[in-house]
Amino acid sequence: DAGITQSPRHKVTETGTPVTLRCHQTENHRYMYWYRQDPGHGLRLIHYSYGVKDTDKGEVSDGYSVSRSKTEDFLLTLESATSSQTSVYFCAISVYNSPLHFGNGTRLTVT
Amino acid sequence: KNEVEQSPQNLTAQEGEFITINCSYSVGISALHWLQQHPGGGIVSLFMLSSGKKKHGRLIATINIQEKHSSLHITASHPRDSAVYICALSLGSARQLTFGSGTQLTVLP
Numbered sequence: 666d667a668g669i670t671q672s673p674r675h676k677v678t679e680t681g682t683p684v685t686l687r688c689h690q691t692e693n694h695r696y697m698y699w700y701r702q703d704p705g706h707g708l709r710l711i712h713y714s715y716g717v718k719d720t721d722k723g724e725v726s727d728g729y730s731v732s733r734s735k736t737e738d739f740l741l742t743l744e745s746a747t748s749s750q751t752s753v754y755f756c757a758i759s760v761y762n763s764p765l766h767f768g769n770g771t772r773l774t775v776t
Numbered sequence: 777k778n779e780v781e782q783s784p785q786n787l788t789a790q791e792g793e794f795i796t797i798n799c800s801y802s803v804g805i806s807a808l809h810w811l812q813q814h815p816g817g818g819i820v821s822l823f824m825l826s827s828g829k830k831k832h833g834r835l836i837a838t839i840n841i842q843e844k845h846s847s848l849h850i851t852a853s854h855p856r857d858s859a860v861y862i863c864a865l866s867l868g869s870a871r872q873l874t875f876g877s878g879t880q881l882t883v884l885p
Contacts, residue, residue: 705877713872764824
């Protein structure tokens with residue numbers, strides 16, 4: 666089973682503060698993804714990575730940045746959190762010809 | 777644009793009933809995924825399909841590539857099957873996914 670851990674699991678922060686969410690995998694997989702899940706919108710791709718230092722934007726990337734300095738870690742940063750970024754964030758990894766593996770999610774509340 | 781449509785959006789069934797959830801799509805895909813999400817829980821991958829049919833326990837997933845349609849069946853449904861079931865399409869070389877809006881299934885005892 667793919668080891669994928671998200672931290673923190675819950676976070677409450679104030680508008681305007683920076684926030685970093687971490688996704689850690691133990692399986693050395695190349696592709697990693699950050700999604701947000703909101704009622705009425707389902708899962709939407711924020712950013713993804715196809716290797717160390719190789720990242721690209723998804724459909725809802727505004728207000729977010731990512732970094733991947735090591736294969737095992739994919740960081741999602743909200744430079745200045747806004748209330749519209751209150752959501753549940755999921756990290757996922759993709760293995761060729763195998764099902765996706767998701768982290769347990771991070772529930773972020775921006776007040 | 778809605779590249780993937782799921783139906784129904786909500787489904788309530790009695791324990792023991794046979795359940796079908798449908799997923800139709802309009803684009804070429806490399807694979808289709810069925811995912812399960814329990815309330816407040818994480819997302820679990822149930823199946824990945826590129827053709828034909830797969831079975832795991834009481835769950836069966838089928839796909840018809842020509843008709844761009846997939847179904848997820850649950851036989852002898854149980855209250856623990858209550859969850860949101862999500863269809864997702866694998867597109868492109870980066871293996872990005874496009875997700876359906878999900879089907880909320882409630883199985884009553």
